[in-house]
Amino acid sequence: MNTATIESPEERAAHEAKTVYHVAESGQGAAISIKDFNLWYGEVQALYGVDMEIQRGMVTALIGPSGCGKSTLLRSLNRMNDLIDTLRIRGEVQVNNQDIYAPGTDVIALRKRMGMVFQKPNPFPKSIYENVVFALRVEGISDRAMLDEACERALKGAALWNEVKDRLQESALGLSGGQQQRLCIARAIAAEPEMLLMDEPCSALDPIATAKVEDLIGDLRGQFSIVIVTHSMQQAARVSDNTAFMYLGKLVEYGSTDKVFTNPLDSRTEDYITGRFG
Amino acid sequence: MSNEKQGRAVRRYTADLSAVGEPALWGFGGALALGIILICGFLLMIFWNGMSTFWPKPIEVVTLTSGDKVAGEPSRQGFYKPREELLQDLSAEKREELDSNEGLVSRTLYRTGNYDLYNEDFRWVSEYEVESVEYDPEFHYFERQEWGPFVGKIKSVIIDGREHDPASLGFDRIEDEQQAARDRFAEIHRIERVEIGKINYELNQARLELRRIEINDGRDSEAYRNELERVELLDVELQREYRQLQERADSIKDEDARYRIVLEEVGGMTNETPLSQIVRFYPANDLSIFGKLGVYLSRWAEFLTSEPREANTEGGILPAIFGTVTMTLLMVVVVAPFGVITALYLREYAKQGKLVAMVRIAVNNLAGVPSIVYGVFGLGFFAYTVGGSIDAIFYPERLPNPTFGTGGILWASLTLALLTVPVVIVASEEALSAVPRSIREGALACGASKWQTIRTIVLPHAMPGVMTGLILAMARGAGEVAPLMLVGVVKLAPELPIDGFAPFIHLERSFMHLGFHIFDVGFQSRNSEAGKPMVFVTTLLLLGLIVLMNSSAIYIRNRLKKKFAGSQF
Numbered sequence: 001m002n003t004a005t006i007e008s009p010e011e012r013a014a015h016e017a018k019t020v021y022h023v024a025e026s027g028q029g030a031a032i033s034i035k036d037f038n039l040w041y042g043e044v045q046a047l048y049g050v051d052m053e054i055q056r057g058m059v060t061a062l063i064g065p066s067g068c069g070k071s072t073l074l075r076s077l078n079r080m081n082d083l084i085d086t087l088r089i090r091g092e093v094q095v096n097n098q099d100i101y102a103p104g105t106d107v108i109a110l111r112k113r114m115g116m117v118f119q120k121p122n123p124f125p126k127s128i129y130e131n132v133v134f135a136l137r138v139e140g141i142s143d144r145a146m147l148d149e150a151c152e153r154a155l156k157g158a159a160l161w162n163e164v165k166d167r168l169q170e171s172a173l174g175l176s177g178g179q180q181q182r183l184c185i186a187r188a189i190a191a192e193p194e195m196l197l198m199d200e201p202c203s204a205l206d207p208i209a210t211a212k213v214e215d216l217i218g219d220l221r222g223q224f225s226i227v228i229v230t231h232s233m234q235q236a237a238r239v240s241d242n243t244a245f246m247y248l249g250k251l252v253e254y255g256s257t258d259k260v261f262t263n264p265l266d267s268r269t270e271d272y273i274t275g276r277f278g
Numbered sequence: 279m280s281n282e283k284q285g286r287a288v289r290r291y292t293a294d295l296s297a298v299g300e301p302a303l304w305g306f307g308g309a310l311a312l313g314i315i316l317i318c319g320f321l322l323m324i325f326w327n328g329m330s331t332f333w334p335k336p337i338e339v340v341t342l343t344s345g346d347k348v349a350g351e352p353s354r355q356g357f358y359k360p361r362e363e364l365l366q367d368l369s370a371e372k373r374e375e376l377d378s379n380e381g382l383v384s385r386t387l388y389r390t391g392n393y394d395l396y397n398e399d400f401r402w403v404s405e406y407e408v409e410s411v412e413y414d415p416e417f418h419y420f421e422r423q424e425w426g427p428f429v430g431k432i433k434s435v436i437i438d439g440r441e442h443d444p445a446s447l448g449f450d451r452i453e454d455e456q457q458a459a460r461d462r463f464a465e466i467h468r469i470e471r472v473e474i475g476k477i478n479y480e481l482n483q484a485r486l487e488l489r490r491i492e493i494n495d496g497r498d499s500e501a502y503r504n505e506l507e508r509v510e511l512l513d514v515e516l517q518r519e520y521r522q523l524q525e526r527a528d529s530i531k532d533e534d535a536r537y538r539i540v541l542e543e544v545g546g547m548t549n550e551t552p553l554s555q556i557v558r559f560y561p562a563n564d565l566s567i568f569g570k571l572g573v574y575l576s577r578w579a580e581f582l583t584s585e586p587r588e589a590n591t592e593g594g595i596l597p598a599i600f601g602t603v604t605m606t607l608l609m610v611v612v613v614a615p616f617g618v619i620t621a622l623y624l625r626e627y628a629k630q631g632k633l634v635a636m637v638r639i640a641v642n643n644l645a646g647v648p649s650i651v652y653g654v655f656g657l658g659f660f661a662y663t664v665g666g667s668i669d670a671i672f673y674p675e676r677l678p679n680p681t682f683g684t685g686g687i688l689w690a691s692l693t694l695a696l697l698t699v700p701v702v703i704v705a706s707e708e709a710l711s712a713v714p715r716s717i718r719e720g721a722l723a724c725g726a727s728k729w730q731t732i733r734t735i736v737l738p739h740a741m742p743g744v745m746t747g748l749i750l751a752m753a754r755g756a757g758e759v760a761p762l763m764l765v766g767v768v769k770l771a772p773e774l775p776i777d778g779f780a781p782f783i784h785l786e787r788s789f790m791h792l793g794f795h796i797f798d799v800g801f802q803s804r805n806s807e808a809g810k811p812m813v814f815v816t817t818l819l820l821l822g823l824i825v826l827m828n829s830s831a832i833y834i835r836n837r838l839k840k841k842f843a844g845s846q847f
Binding site for chain 2: 078080083085108109111112114115116118120122123124125134135137138139184187188191
């Protein structure tokens with residue numbers, strides 16, 4: 001191990017400040033480039049100088065112990081953190097070479113390009129159909145044929161079509177938890193975004209529902225660039241191409257999933273995935 | 279070692295009474311029970327008094343020891359201590375009975391009616407004065423259009439100018455004649471109120487138009503001369519119509535005068551009345567249960583569907599029901615958007631800081647301001663300032679008579695809306711803050727703008743809570759009286775706020791209100807004893823109306839709620 005060569009505390013600190021990279025490249029370039037990104041909630045700094053390029057068309061998993069900033073980072077990508085009044089940031093997040101924190105950025109347009117799936121299924125208290133086509137409705141589309149088509153495509157994409165095709169007009173709240181989460185995925189992909197952000201999408205689901213969602217992520221690979229935050233290292237290993245390990249607000253190691261889980265280059269990564277802390 | 283064991287054994291695993299809180303529990307239960315008993319007792323009293331008021335009571339014909347006779351409905355009983363000199367010429371037997379009662383005498387209040395003959399409606403009769411009581415089937419109870427009820431016998435009936443003996447006619451025939459006379463009375467009323475009222479209205483409109491042109495163009499203008507000519511022509515035309523109608527009414531009145539009834543009270547005094555003045559009459563002591571039920575139902579029908587008479591102590595309260603419902607609905611129409619929009623801004627858009635906190639405190643304090651203060655504000659601001667300006671701008675031809683510049687149903691509704699808006703704001707804010715954050719985020723992440731999120735997700739979700747606030751506001755508003763007395767409620771409104779004359783809804787009109795009606799009948803009328811039963815019936819009706827309005831609102835809210843059932847995953 002290379003950790004053996006580090007001796008003094010200064011050297012150790014300098015080493016810990018640096019991120020280890022060994023990213024598997026998709027060949028299509030970066031979907032999102034995060035450059036020296038710092039974030040504060042009030043006086044508390046939550047992210048420290050994150051540099052990261054998310055590969056287009058691949059699945060990127062964010063792992064790390066609770067409170068390490070992985071959800072914060074994910075929610076920074078479509079500016080969901082804007083809802084917090086005391087938020088301050090420094091650095092850049094570029095989507096298609098545009099800094100999304102630049103003044104004058106159209107946040108609504110940005111969010112339309114990024115579907116998001118949350119920790120808890122959060123279907124709207126509307127019919128299944130209206131849930132799926134919500135993003136299209138807010139864009140002002142009311143052409144019935146177009147909505148019908150988008151609804152069917154999204155539900156098929158979320159592997160839910162066969163289960164709900166006969167009761168599209170029933171309330172979405174009547175679905176089971178796993179179905180609700182897949183409905184939320186369908187809702188997120190209905191407006192054909194470029195990216196899909198998933199914030200621990202399986203943490204409220206049972207193993208069978210989890211397996212279905214994971215299969216779905218596999219199916220969606222290639223169509224979307226997917227960023228998934230997860231607490232389950234098995235899940236990260238199963239579904240992702242690249243894995244980023246975060247610790248105390250810093251990006252520690254970012255590289256191909258195989259290597260992170262079999263031969264991590266940073267000792268903290270190794271400690272975490274072998275279960276020594278977190 | 280053994281000491282230690284003993285030490286452990288001393289510890290008791292029981293809790294004493296204060297720790298369990300049993301006595302407190304009895305206190306809580308007792309307080310709840312007391313509250314329930316008070317409320318149920320109150321409701322039961324209102325219900326019983328209200329429901330029994332219209333049930334026909336028998337007429338007791340009381341012969342007094344002095345030889346006088348009193349006839350009337352027994353209305354209530356009580357005890358009192360008579361003065362010594364009143365008891366001097368009592369028989370020894372009665373004195374003894376009195377003494378055994380600690381000197382207290384039972385007395386009964388009789389509703390004797392015949393105000394035009396006796397100058398009083400009620401009379402106390404002490405028990406010791408009573409010689410005998412009988413229930414004479416000849417005695418009838420007459421409800422008259424004026425002068426209150428009459429208790430007595432029918433001496434004779436004059437039909438088409440010829441006098442008849444009541445026995446030969448029979449009760450049914452007299453009742454038929456009375457019904458026919460009532461129909462004539464209603465026709466006269468209709469001609470005078472509706473048709474002649476319409477002519478007066480048209481004439482008044484034409485004069486106002488003339489006055490408007492005079493103000494705008496001056497007396498010397500072409501327009502004024504043309505209009506003057508037109509108005510004069512119209513005047514002649516309308517006067518002709520008026521005379522025709524008056525003739526028709528007079529002919530019916532002449533006919534009506536030939537149908538009369540001669541009534542005889544218990545002492546033998548008689549009273550001749552047109553038959554059309556008798557609203558309802560029945561032989562109180564000779565009535566089957568179905569007969570009583572008929573009288574009971576017909577009184578309810580009159581109460582709910584007609585206008586008041588006898589200074590509100592008799593007749594119906596339709597204008598008051600109408601006024602209460604219209605005002606409450608108008609208030610909801612104003613308070614709902616106003617309160618919800620304010621709550622939306624406070625909760626969703628305003629930057630949460632000191633200023634917003636102060637606004638919240640102010641809103642909460644508004645709910646505690648005495649309602650009469652709102653009345654003063656409503657009169658000073660709405661009626662005099664806003665209404666006065668409206669009059670000056672839009673109705674200069676009617677001045678100095680105010681149109682909007684005085685109390686009216688619009689100003690009353692606005693005043694009550696102001697009074698109840700804190701309730702709606704607080705409830706709406708709570709409902710908005712209870713909308714799960716995850717659902718808002720879901721909508722925002724779909725690319726919805728803040729306003730789209732609020733409109734399509736947050737507001738529908740908060741609707742049941744908002745409805746709860748509106749229901750509370752309605753209940754408060756419908757029962758509020760004090761501020762209304764300043765901004766538009768009257769004892770007797772000649773016209774309803776909605777009628778057949780354009781523009782059909784007259785928001786500037788004053789109106790009648792059930793709450794004020796209760797106060798007026800019970801405490802402001804010539805004869806509060808006569809009004810007392812009406813107080814209970816009106817209270818019952820007001821309660822019923824509020825329950826009805828609230829339960830329909832609750833029904834709507836529950837239907838909304840059902841849509842969101844199970845949303846808590």
